[in-house]
Amino acid sequence: MANRMILNETSYFGKGAIAEIVPEIKRRGFKKVVVVTDAGLIKFEVATKVTALLAKAGIDFKVYDGIVPNPTIENVKDGVAFVKEAEADCLVAIGGGSPIDTAKAIGIITTNPEFSDVLSLEGVADTKNPCLPILAVPTTSGTAAEVTINYVITDKANNRKFVCVDPHDVPIVAFIDSDMMMGMPKGLCASTGMDAMTHAIEGYITKGAWEMTDMLHIKAIEIIGKSLPDSVKGVQTAREEMALGQYIAGMGFSNVGLGLVHGMAHPLSAWYNIPHGVACASLLPTIMKYNKDFTGEKYRDIARVLHVAGIEEMSIEEARDAACAAIDSLSKEVGIPATISELGVKAEDLPAIAEDALRDVCTPGNPRDTNIEDIIALYQSLM
Numbered sequence: 001m002a003n004r005m006i007l008n009e010t011s012y013f014g015k016g017a018i019a020e021i022v023p024e025i026k027r028r029g030f031k032k033v034v035v036v037t038d039a040g041l042i043k044f045e046v047a048t049k050v051t052a053l054l055a056k057a058g059i060d061f062k063v064y065d066g067i068v069p070n071p072t073i074e075n076v077k078d079g080v081a082f083v084k085e086a087e088a089d090c091l092v093a094i095g096g097g098s099p100i101d102t103a104k105a106i107g108i109i110t111t112n113p114e115f116s117d118v119l120s121l122e123g124v125a126d127t128k129n130p131c132l133p134i135l136a137v138p139t140t141s142g143t144a145a146e147v148t149i150n151y152v153i154t155d156k157a158n159n160r161k162f163v164c165v166d167p168h169d170v171p172i173v174a175f176i177d178s179d180m181m182m183g184m185p186k187g188l189c190a191s192t193g194m195d196a197m198t199h200a201i202e203g204y205i206t207k208g209a210w211e212m213t214d215m216l217h218i219k220a221i222e223i224i225g226k227s228l229p230d231s232v233k234g235v236q237t238a239r240e241e242m243a244l245g246q247y248i249a250g251m252g253f254s255n256v257g258l259g260l261v262h263g264m265a266h267p268l269s270a271w272y273n274i275p276h277g278v279a280c281a282s283l284l285p286t287i288m289k290y291n292k293d294f295t296g297e298k299y300r301d302i303a304r305v306l307h308v309a310g311i312e313e314m315s316i317e318e319a320r321d322a323a324c325a326a327i328d329s330l331s332k333e334v335g336i337p338a339t340i341s342e343l344g345v346k347a348e349d350l351p352a353i354a355e356d357a358l359r360d361v362c363t364p365g366n367p368r369d370t371n372i373e374d375i376i377a378l379y380q381s382l383m
C-alpha cells in the first residue's frame, strides 16, 4: 500500500512571521475575512496583534470569538451562520487547537453544506469540496492544527469528543510566529508542549509509521525535549524552537495517526472538560510504559535524542526503561499532574470512560493492541 503525505501549502516560520499575513491575503485576492478566535485571545491582546495588521491594511474583516476550549458543535454551527452572514471568502484562524479546529469545521461546512449537522463529519467524511480557505496563526505550541488534516469537536450532549479526518480542511497558509506564543502562561506552555511531545512519540511508534514520518517525529522529539523546559520559563528562543518542534510533529502524525494516549485523553476532556494538553501529558508516561515491549528499537532512538547517557551500551530492556524515565522526568520538570484524580476524574465513571477510549479513532494506531480491562487498569493506576 502506498504511503500518503499531505501537508499545508505554505508556511512562514520565525519571530515576526505574521507580518506576511497581509501580503498573503492580498496576493490571493481575498476580500472579506472572518477571524475565528476566542475571547481570551482578544482580551489578552494576542489575536489583536493580527487584527491590527488587517485594520491597518484596510482589509474588510469581522471577528467571531465565541470558541471555547474543547470546542463544541454549537461553536461550529454559530460560526457557520456568522461566516454566511459576513459573506466571507476566507477565514483567519488565530489560537490554539480550539479556534483552528473550529475554523476547519466551519470552513468545511460552508463549502459542503450537506454536513451542517456537524456530527456526520466524524471519522473520514466524504466531503467533495476544499473548505473555505484558512490562514492559520497558532498561539500555543502544541496541537499543530495549522498543518494537520484533523480537527476535534465536542458533542456535549453525549459527553464525546470526536475526531474528523479530512484532507479538504488543511489551512492553505500558516504563520508559525513565536511572538504569538509569548503570552502563554507557564501551565499552558507546559501542557501544550507535552501534547506536542505526545504527538511525536505516538506518531513515532504508531502502527502506520514509516521512514518519512520517523524522520519528522524523531526530530520533533529532539527539539521538544531540548526546548520545552526553557520555553516554560518564558525564554523566547526556546518558545521559537517549540513552535517549530510542534509543527514538525504535526507534519508527521497527521499522516500516520496516534495511539492510546490520545484515545484515552479525548474522553477525559469530553467528560470533565480537562484541557487536551493536560489530559495527554498526565497519561503519556504511564502509557509509554504499557507500550514499551511493542516498540522494537524505537525507545532507544527516543532516549538517544533526549541525550540519555550510556544509551548505546544498554540492553533493549534498559534502553526502553531509560526512555520512559526521561519522559517521566521531563513531565515532572514542567509540572504536569501525576494523577488524573487531581484533574477531577471519578473512579465510578472509569468503566464508561474506558468504553469511549476503546472506540476512539486514535486507539487502533497504538502499537500494542488493547482491550477494555487494560484501559480501565491504566486509568485506575493514575487515580
Ligand SMILES: NC(=O)c1ccc[n+]([C@@H]2O[C@H](COP(=O)([O-])OP(=O)(O)OC[C@H]3O[C@@H](n4cnc5c(N)ncnc54)[C@H](O)[C@@H]3O)[C@@H](O)[C@H]2O)c1
Binding pocket: 038, 039, 040, 041, 044, 046, 068, 069, 070, 071, 095, 096, 097, 098, 099, 101, 139, 140, 142, 143, 144, 145, 148, 149, 150, 151, 152, 180, 181, 182, 183, 184, 185, 188, 192, 195, 275, 276, 277
Ligand atoms: N487538529 C489537530 O490535529 C489537533 C491535535 C491535537 C489537539 N487538538 C485539539 O486542540 C484543542 C486544544 O488546543 P490547545 O491545547 O492549543 O488549546 P486551546 O486552543 O483549547 O486554548 C486553551 C486556552 O489557552 C488560551 N490561549 C491560547 N493561546 C494563548 C496565548 N498565546 N496566550 C494566552 N492564552 C492563550 C486560550 O484563550 C484558551 O483559553 C483540543 O480540542 C484538542 O482536541 C487538535
Ligand SMILES: [Fe+2]
Binding pocket: 143, 195, 196, 198, 199, 262, 276, 280
Ligand atoms: Fe494532541
